[in-house]
Amino acid sequence: MRKLLSLEKSIKIFVSTGIALALYVGGTEISEARYLNYGSPNSTIAVDYSLNTTWTTAVNSGRSAWNNSTAPVKVNKSSSSNNKLYAANYSDSWYGVFTPQTVSGSRLTKFQIRLNARTINRDSTNFQHFVQSTSAHEFGHAFWLADNPNTNSVSLMKHNRSRQSIRLPQGYDICLLQYRSADLCNRKMQSPALILIRA
Numbered sequence: 369m370r371k372l373l374s375l376e377k378s379i380k381i382f383v384s385t386g387i388a389l390a391l392y393v394g395g396t397e398i399s400e401a402r403y404l405n406y407g408s409p410n411s412t413i414a415v416d417y418s419l420n421t422t423w424t425t426a427v428n429s430g431r432s433a434w435n436n437s438t439a440p441v442k443v444n445k446s447s448s449s450n451n452k453l454y455a456a457n458y459s460d461s462w463y464g465v466f467t468p469q470t471v472s473g474s475r476l477t478k479f480q481i482r483l484n485a486r487t488i489n490r491d492s493t494n495f496q497h498f499v500q501s502t503s504a505h506e507f508g509h510a511f512w513l514a515d516n517p518n519t520n521s522v523s524l525m526k527h528n529r530s531r532q533s534i535r536l537p538q539g540y541d542i543c544l545l546q547y548r549s550a551d552l553c554n555r556k557m558q559s560p561a562l563i564l565i566r567a
């Protein structure tokens with residue numbers, strides 16, 4: 369009897385899952401991490417960096433990428449900030465890395481960003497564009513955005529993006545910050561016709 373009940377339960381779950389999957393036909397994935405489990409509790413963050421003019425200009429453009437977007441966040445430069453950004457020749461293969469340093473619960477209050485001059489100089493055709501994309505991506509982590517969001521939409525947070533052309537937060541990234549809901553953003557980024565069918 370117990371077994372039968374659990375079998376029945378399994379079938380019900382299977383059927384309802386099937387319906388859920390059917391609702392998403394042609395759409396994107398159902399659930400995958402788009403958010404980190406920590407992030408800045410404030411919509412404005414400040415970062416301290418002391419770099420040469422070329423690097424400063426490029427990192428400033430990474431801040432502007434957010435500040436001039438419609439995302440509800442700001443990135444300031446401040447020498448009094450605990451958050452540090454460095455650019456140096458690292459032997460690692462990455463272009464940039466974001467390291468949370470003080471996290472209490474989900475509240476991120478101190479982080480470090482490192483940009484790899486070695487790999488960036490080696491692989492960029494346009495240095496300024498490449499650094500803008502890389503630094504803007506790293507700032508995105510401070511705003512809870514995770515790497516490689518599982519979406520068909522273009523995203524600044526994807527590692528396989530072109531760092532020469534995808535340099536600004538994209539519609540999907542901005543939606544995630546505006547609505548704090550990956551499911552809603554997945555629906556919004558799909559065609560209006562699909563949304564109507566699913567409404």
Ligand SMILES: [Zn+2]
Nearest residue numbers: 505506509515
């Ligand atoms: Zn990343």
